[in-house]
Amino acid sequence: MARIIAALLCHGEFQQLPGIPSAQQPFALNELGRQQALDAAILLRDFASKHQLQLHPELDCSSSLNAWQTAKIIGRELHDSVNEPPTLSAYNRLLDTSMGSAANLSCAQIEDSLQADPRYDAPPENWMDDSNYRLPFAGAESHMESGDRCAEHIVQRITAIDATANADNIKLFVGHNKSLLHAAFLLGVISFDALSKLELHPCKPIFIERDNNGSWRQCGGLWKQLQAAS
Template sequence: MARLIAAILRHGEYHQLPDTPSALQPYPLTGVGAEQAERSVTLIQGVLEMFKWRLHPVIDSSRLLRGWQTAEMIRKGLQIASQDRLQIESYDALAERSLGSAANLSLQQIESVLRDDPRFSPPPAGWKSDSHYRLPLQGAESLMDAGQRVAEHMQQRLVELQSQVKSDTVKLFVGHGAAFRHAAHHLGVLPFDQIAALSMYHCRPVFLECVPDGPWQHLTGEWKIRSKGESFDD
């Protein structure tokens, strides 16, 4: 049976508002972020050649601009050497954790909203990095919620390919670091206590194998070791 591998890749650096949980910020890549996306093409091609894996021609990306831009730069770079016509399909399911009605507010503004609403208690210290905490606001998710959403999307997409591929195949998913790490936990790749200890490099893929009827496996690609005191970032 052909192997199915998911390559998860965090978007490049982008024009992120300071002190603001990333969530649904609509801003583009910086110049550095564009360079990161372009360099990732060589990394992906090197892994494909090393293991003799085929790249599936459809790249799944987050709908957020930084995700789509990253995927498009990678698509263009990989298209040069590909015999297939590569394309991008964008999905809400690959977005980072949503803060619902608090989307794109600063940390100070969010905490002020909760303080001024008599229905809510103040958020716990370090709530932004708390995997289980969900803001008590309409449409908000926890990091674990976002990871479950992303994991379900990845699982569904690779299961769909099981009857279609005849050789070991990699499907590329471009999205957001925290959601991908929590998805890896849901898929059985990362123990829970490793989620907070790790991060993802911008535009450096991590390859995970979809194992039928079992937990997924980490094959290659480095997680980033989180520095002490570093907060979750998408």
């Protein structure tokens, strides 16, 4: 059986609106983000070479511009490292956690809106990082819900490749920190407690693989360790 490794990659830095949650903002990579994507291609190529893996030519990315641009740059840089020209496929299932109708409002504006609406309770103090909290607005979801759709996509895509692959492969998924982080938890790669202590570095892949029993484990890459609140 071929070894199929999923590379989970958070997009590069982008032109984020100041003071606004980053979730699904429709803006492009900045100069640093473009360089991070170039560096990611080197990391992927080196990991593939070290472990004698092929780079799967179809790169999956979120439909957000920053993730698509990240995957586009990586695909261009890895053009000579795959057996056929790389292609990009964008999916809404890999999007960041949706804020629903509160998208692109500041945290203060969101909290003011909740306070002004008699139907809603005040959000938890750490609501932005609460894995299971969902804003009570149309279209919003929790981080756990976004991680669930993301994990489902990863499993489906890896399973499809596994059924036909005759060589060991790395399959790239370019998405967003919170949804990929929670996908890793739901796949059993990290613990629930780790959700508040870890995040993905921009454009530094976390490599995971599924064993013959269907269990997932991390096989490469480093998480960013968050400092505990004082």
